[in-house]
Amino acid sequence: MTTEIGGEYLTVEQAAEYLGTGVRFIRRIVAERRVVFYKVGRNVRFKRSDLEAFAQSGRVEVAPSYAAAA
Known part of the structure; x- marks a missing residue:
């Protein structure tokens, strides 16, 4: 199992980075x-x-209504 950011499986820290959120x-x-x-x-x-x-x-x-205005 790979845990690097380019690998198939991500750690909690990498998942947070990927989603742009905090670890918490x-x-x-x-x-x-x-x-x-x-x-x-x-x-x-x-x-x-x-x-x-x-x-x-x-x-x-x-x-x-907003989609039509755009």
Whole structure:
């Protein structure tokens, strides 16, 4: 399993960097089971695709009235 930022699995610190958040936020969403993660012994790892899916799940669409004005 690779843990470098370009690898398939990311550490908590790398996941925070990838999402542009703090480590504390990543630990909270893991505790709340809001993101898919993998346990390797005591270590938590994330697939980049799972982090991308998490980020997309929070996507907010533009309201139709604002989209027409643009």
